[in-house]
Amino acid sequence: MINKSLRVVAATLMLGGASFVWAEVAVIVHPSAGFDALTEDDVARLFLGKSKSFPAGSPAVPVNQNEGSAARDKFNEAICKKNASQYKAYWSQLVFTGKGTPPKDAGDDAAVKAVVAANANSIGYIDSSAVDASVKVVYKIP
């Protein structure tokens, strides 16, 4: 009985989540970064402009994927707790006040990986399947 209920719940979850992309998203930095992990809060603070440096103190330059990418939507929902329009509204509150500039849109998985691999201060996110030795994973969004 319990098993059956669980199966129903699981099936419902699968259906409910069918429109989402289940792929894991990895938050990546340059391999030379002096740390191996960040918390969800650390990452959120950088991408919401609340902090401009890594917890260790070195300056951080966050880069986004382009609007509409599955990884970006998943990252915004999971880390920034905002859907695409809320994210846009949040940044328009800062942009038009001179109080902040949103992370640049750097492109897709490959483009963001290339930017992060080439810049010691960068932080980005890509689909886990695209991760290779050119970058270091410091947080994973399951």
Next chain:
Amino acid sequence: MKSNNPHRKTRKLALAIALVMAAPLTLAGDLDFSGFLSVGGGMLDDENSPPYGDYDEEDLTLDNNILGLQVTGAVNEKITATAQLIARSENDYEVDAEWAYLSWQASDAIKVRGGRLRTPFYMYSDYLDVGYAYAWITPPSEVYYLPFNNVDGVDIYVTKTLGIFDTSLQAYFGSFDDELELGGVPSEAKTRNQMGLAGTLGKDWWTLRAAYHQADLTVDVTGIPIGPNLTIGDFASALEALGYADNANRLLVEEDDAVFTEFGLNIDTGRFVAAAEYVEFDPGDAVLSKNIRQYVMGGVRAGSWLFHVTGSQAKDEATHPEAGIPPNQAVPIFGSTNVLIGTLEAIAQSQVVERDVVSLGVRWDVASSAALKFQYDDVDNKNAGDQKVYSVALQTVF
């Protein structure tokens, strides 16, 4: 109240263009453009009742538009130049540089700016014109009523994480000159020694805000007619001639110590949103009323829809420019001091707004950068008729 000094506008525009032009010379190609647009309009339920908001007709007019363009150029790694050019339908789309400033990022946490800045009176002051950034078409006009939104001066903006809280503090000093339309006549208005502090304390989904501002406020009210062939200026001269110089002084707005305070709360959990603000304006020794204004808003998001309800209130208190004049005394021309007292009381009372408004609104995010909004305002004027207003706007950022 409308700003209508073409000369100053031209000068401001020239300044802004110069600023914008200077940036590419210093560092060609590194200019950031961003902009916002709001197009919309509305209609009243009853033209025979006092108009409300930006509308005065029973027929739908779609002429309440704002276009803004912001240009930011990096002068060097630490210094940027920003200009915001705004064209409003209510000003016949005259382009106005509402902001133009140089910004120095002194450290990660400290930013110093100089030029024309937005005065941080309210929680939404910074992005007042960017409707896309909030739920309403415009924030409640009971609270968002001050005619001066900008200041020429310097400010320092500091952000800091205190324990688990995010805090910010903004302090500024400056002055402002504008031309307002009061009682149908243009009048010069200015602030001197204007200064203020605005602080926020927040965490994840909530933010508290408090602000304090003070200024020496001068508004030329002398040309405002209060009767046939009688202006406030004439009446003040008469009071002075009759020996009531103190009362004449209270009638005029000349370097009066004005104080404005604000408290705000903002909540956004993703599913639920809420906001509340309370403001008080103390005109000092001037005939302007003491303004006590507030609103509370609550809303819920469902997919790309946001439904919200707002209650706002203006509950001003009249000042007493007549205080000190003895009643029932014979005076030349006016006959009795009672006439003076009555006139002063009437002028003070004319500055009082007492109003309750309930607004229902919907925001629909039709795309990631565009929101379509509808709003219904039910206006209850205490000493005048009621009104209902229907409005719509499409607001975008780019």
